[in-house]
Amino acid sequence: MTEQITNIPDKGNKKRVVIVGGGFGGLKIARKLKGQHYQMVLLDKNNYHLFQPLLYQVATSGIEPSAISFPFRKIFKGYKDFHIRICEVQQVHPESKMITTSIGTLEYDYLIIATGCYTNYFGNNQMAKHTMSLKTTAEALHNRNQVLESFEKALNTGDMKERRQLMTFVIVGGGATGIELSGALAEMRKYILPHDYPDLDISMMRIILVDGGSRLLSAFSEQSSEEVKKYLTRLGVEMRLNQQVKSYEDNILGLSDGSTLESSNVYWVAGVRANSLSGFPAECYGPGNRLKVNVYNQVEGFNTIFAIGDTALMMSDEYPKGHPQVVQPAIQQAMNLVKNLKNIETKRPLTAFKYHNKGSMATIGRNNAVVELQKIRFGGFPAWAVWLFIHLMSIVGVKNRLFIFIDWMWSYFSYDPSLRLIIKAKPTLSEEDT
Numbered sequence: 001m002t003e004q005i006t007n008i009p010d011k012g013n014k015k016r017v018v019i020v021g022g023g024f025g026g027l028k029i030a031r032k033l034k035g036q037h038y039q040m041v042l043l044d045k046n047n048y049h050l051f052q053p054l055l056y057q058v059a060t061s062g063i064e065p066s067a068i069s070f071p072f073r074k075i076f077k078g079y080k081d082f083h084i085r086i087c088e089v090q091q092v093h094p095e096s097k098m099i100t101t102s103i104g105t106l107e108y109d110y111l112i113i114a115t116g117c118y119t120n121y122f123g124n125n126q127m128a129k130h131t132m133s134l135k136t137t138a139e140a141l142h143n144r145n146q147v148l149e150s151f152e153k154a155l156n157t158g159d160m161k162e163r164r165q166l167m168t169f170v171i172v173g174g175g176a177t178g179i180e181l182s183g184a185l186a187e188m189r190k191y192i193l194p195h196d197y198p199d200l201d202i203s204m205m206r207i208i209l210v211d212g213g214s215r216l217l218s219a220f221s222e223q224s225s226e227e228v229k230k231y232l233t234r235l236g237v238e239m240r241l242n243q244q245v246k247s248y249e250d251n252i253l254g255l256s257d258g259s260t261l262e263s264s265n266v267y268w269v270a271g272v273r274a275n276s277l278s279g280f281p282a283e284c285y286g287p288g289n290r291l292k293v294n295v296y297n298q299v300e301g302f303n304t305i306f307a308i309g310d311t312a313l314m315m316s317d318e319y320p321k322g323h324p325q326v327v328q329p330a331i332q333q334a335m336n337l338v339k340n341l342k343n344i345e346t347k348r349p350l351t352a353f354k355y356h357n358k359g360s361m362a363t364i365g366r367n368n369a370v371v372e373l374q375k376i377r378f379g380g381f382p383a384w385a386v387w388l389f390i391h392l393m394s395i396v397g398v399k400n401r402l403f404i405f406i407d408w409m410w411s412y413f414s415y416d417p418s419l420r421l422i423i424k425a426k427p428t429l430s431e432e433d434t
Contacts, residue, residue: 003104004106005087005101008041008083008106011039011109015038015039015109015345019112020043020115020277021116022042022072023115024331025309025333029112030076032334039081039083040081040082040083042072042082043085045086047086048072049070049075050136051070051394051396054068055068055134055136055137056140056180056184057184059134059140059147060147061148061421062407062411065141067400068395068404069137070396075396089115090102091278091279092111092113092305094305097109097304110304110305110341113299113306114308114330115275115276115311116275117272117310118133118135118272118275119272126249127245127268131248131266132146132265133267133269134269147185147265148422150166151167151197153166154166154200155200163204164204165263168206169205169206169265170209170263170265171208171210172270173211174210174211175269177269178216179209179216180362183232183235186207186232186236189207196420207238208239209237209240210243210261212242212244212270213241216228216232217370227370228362231368235365243255243257244256248266251263272310274290274310276290280299283300284299284301286315287313290310290311292315293307293314295314295316296340296351297312297336306337309329314353327394332353332356336353339351359372359374361387363384367381368380369383369386392405
């Protein structure tokens with residue numbers, strides 16, 4: 001086993017709480033335990049918290065990535081006995097209460113796994129290699145580059161087949177992300193691209209949404225699904241429902257009914273898979289690689305190891321497949337776990353987690369969204385305004401909220417977001433270059 005992580009002081013008489021993952025759940029726990037009698041260690045692969053629900057706007061040139069990313073060291077500035085390390089956690093060793101990371105090992109008293117999830121390709125390596133996913137800032141920037149480069153290439157080619165492929169965008173997955181991407185691309189086609197590329201026939205641009213289900217937004221009511229379908233149809237988005245992707249090679253996407261779509265730009269937002277840590281017995285992992293937990297979010301068989309959010313599988317009569325892998329369960333489980341950590345220390349009974357579904361929402365483009373609360377469902381402009389407000393208030397930091405608000409207002413009144421930049425990483429020099 002490798003050496004211990006350096007520069008983390010001895011915990012003394014305190015209990016060490018190690019949080020793996022600084023997403024919504026991990027961030028909430030870390031902030032709520034501020035000033036408590038613990039030594040806190042936050043481990044993450046990135047040095048910032050990312051507001052993932054707005055990644056699609058980065059990918060479609062709506063907002064800058066810095067507006068939805070907030071550095072951990074700024075969030076936790078001034079926190080006492082709080083330590084941040086940027087690394088990858090590789091394995092848990094429950095028998096010794098230790099974890100192995102890319103920078104060394106670390107002992108814990110309480111381990112909280114809040115590692116979220118990543119794109120699920122369902123074993124299809126072609127999809128993983130050749131399609132665009134949307135779970136990280138790097139992926140969003142890559143997508144933005146590819147969208148803009150596609151139009152530059154389409155402008156420069158005289159091959160009509162290649163031009164059609166470059167101007168065809170296929171989104172696989174009819175959930176909230178697929179809907180939001182489709183709407184954003186359709187609005188670019190309507191308001192932005194004709195002015196940016198007057199020498200291109202923008203009417204050649206196709207946006208095709210593919211989903212294996214019989215309706216879009218399957219987690220919403222049928223009424224909302226139908227509204228979304230009608231609005232996307234008005235925006236010119238083509239829909240292929242009850243279709244599964246079978247192959248993607250040489251810019252040709254094969255569907256389950258035998259038909260094909262030719263496209264150089266395929267987004268894969270069809271499912272997620274939990275980023276659960278290795279080191280547990282096989283029986284601890286459930287469908288989608290989620291860690292099975294009890295009603296206190298303890299990983300089954302381990303009283304001092306907890307999993308929350310997307311990576312936690314808490315099955316019940318109401319949620320036989322576990323809670324939905326969205327923001328609210330992660331935040332609510334984090335809040336309940338903060339209480340239970342205190343209960344453990346004071347030897348009080350633990351509080352079972354109960355999910356309070358506050359509703360769902362998805363935006364379909366300018367002035368249109370669907371919102372479903374417990375007993376209320378509405379759409380159109382009022383839903384869009386609610387969507388804007390809730391997402392704006394959920395952003396970390398006043399400065400970030402202000403920047404996003406300015407970007408949104410400028411885009412709303414000018415129909416012209418000004419972030420259409422192709423920014424690439426510095427290329428590595430080859431031996432010939434040197």
